[in-house]
Amino acid sequence: xxLAGDRLKIFRDSECVGEPDGVTWxxxxxxxxxxxxxxxxxxxxxxxxxxxxxxxxxxxxxxVLSPGAQVYRVKxxxxxxxxxxxxxxxxxxxxxxxxxxxxxxxxxxxxxAERPFEAIWVCTADxxxxxxxxxxxxxVAAVHAGWRGTAAKILPEAIDRxxxxxxxxxxxxxxxxxxxxxxxxxxxVEVAAKLGxxxxxxxxxxxxxxxxxxxxxxxxxxPVFADxxxxxxxLDVRRCNALQLQQLGINSSxxxxxxxxxxxxxxxxxxxxxxPLKKVQWSGIVxxxxxxxx
Numbered sequence: 559x560x561l562a563g564d565r566l567k568i569f570r571d572s573e574c575v576g577e578p579d580g581v582t583w584x585x586x587x588x589x590x591x592x593x594x595x596x597x598x599x600x601x602x603x604x605x606x607x608x609x610x611x612x613x614x615x616x617x618x619x620x621x622v623l624s625p626g627a628q629v630y631r632v633k634x635x636x637x638x639x640x641x642x643x644x645x646x647x648x649x650x651x652x653x654x655x656x657x658x659x660x661x662x663x664x665x666x667x668x669x670x671a672e673r674p675f676e677a678i679w680v681c682t683a684d685x686x687x688x689x690x691x692x693x694x695x696x697x698v699a700a701v702h703a704g705w706r707g708t709a710a711k712i713l714p715e716a717i718d719r720x721x722x723x724x725x726x727x728x729x730x731x732x733x734x735x736x737x738x739x740x741x742x743x744x745x746x747v748e749v750a751a752k753l754g755x756x757x758x759x760x761x762x763x764x765x766x767x768x769x770x771x772x773x774x775x776x777x778x779x780x781p782v783f784a785d786x787x788x789x790x791x792x793l794d795v796r797r798c799n800a801l802q803l804q805q806l807g808i809n810s811s812x813x814x815x816x817x818x819x820x821x822x823x824x825x826x827x828x829x830x831x832x833x834p835l836k837k838v839q840w841s842g843i844v845x846x847x848x849x850x851x852x
Contacts, residue, residue, distance in 0.1 A: 583814075588622045592608050599843065605843075612839070619842060627676060628676050629677050630677065632665065640719045644672050681839065686708070695724050735818075741792055746791075753781070780797070820832075
């Protein structure tokens with residue numbers, strides 16, 4: 559089956575997943591330690607933290623962003639469940655630290671704030687940390703998007719939950735933080751096809767793995783790259799998420815992807831693919847009050 563015609567119809571804009579004009583990623587420091595921010599989210603206190611902050615947990619890191627904000631996190635399980643802060647308990651000072659996954663946390667891979675001054679957090683060590691903000695309601699979401707969660711369309715699920723609490727797509731600002739880059743992330747053809755199946759047109763749901771990969775390779779900014787090993791390809795999970803957002807009707811100017819690879823930058827980031835250790839970096843954002851239109 560050839561998907562070329564559908565590709566041209568749906569992805570004819572070559573800038574659909576590119577970095578929006580004017581967006582910058584900037585290093586900030588706290589007590590000499592570096593963390594990353596994105597100008598797209600400038601009105602919100604937020605940060606993509608580095609390995610240097612380990613073993614600090616969100617209850618510690620919120621002091622960097624917005625002291626006193628209520629802290630929320632979940633037990634990440636590589637699924638597509640997104641919870642609202644009203645559905646989970648806030649983190650207290652006595653909660654376990656970042657190196658321990660405790661049963662007290664609800665199982666999910668995304669959080670949506672329901673009120674102002676709520677700090678929501680996800681952790682990653684190659685997967686994609688996604689912070690989302692609504693410039694009208696002031697509410698935010700945080701998502702942990704690994705390949706499994708991306709295959710299960712966790713980012714569209716998070717968008718749906720934001721819409722359910724009053725967001726409109728055109729008001730969303732979405733920043734994908736440091737993650738493993740596609741050029742160094744080797745996966746099986748079957749894994750790449752699972753993610754590709756979330757991007758190909760609905761008319762091609764029965765497409766074979768080979769035809770799905772052919773479709774992906776021909777995209778203006780493909781999320782897959784050749785690999786010398788038989789049955790393997792290189793996969794950029796960030797681009798897959800960006801393409802899913804495009805399918806929802808979200809404009810490229812609303813989406814930014816950090817130019818940093820966790821696998822390649824061993825000085826700043828933990829990488830499970832590089833060093834299979836249970837160490838993570840945290841990403842968080844704090845919700846604001848609604849913006850009054852003039």
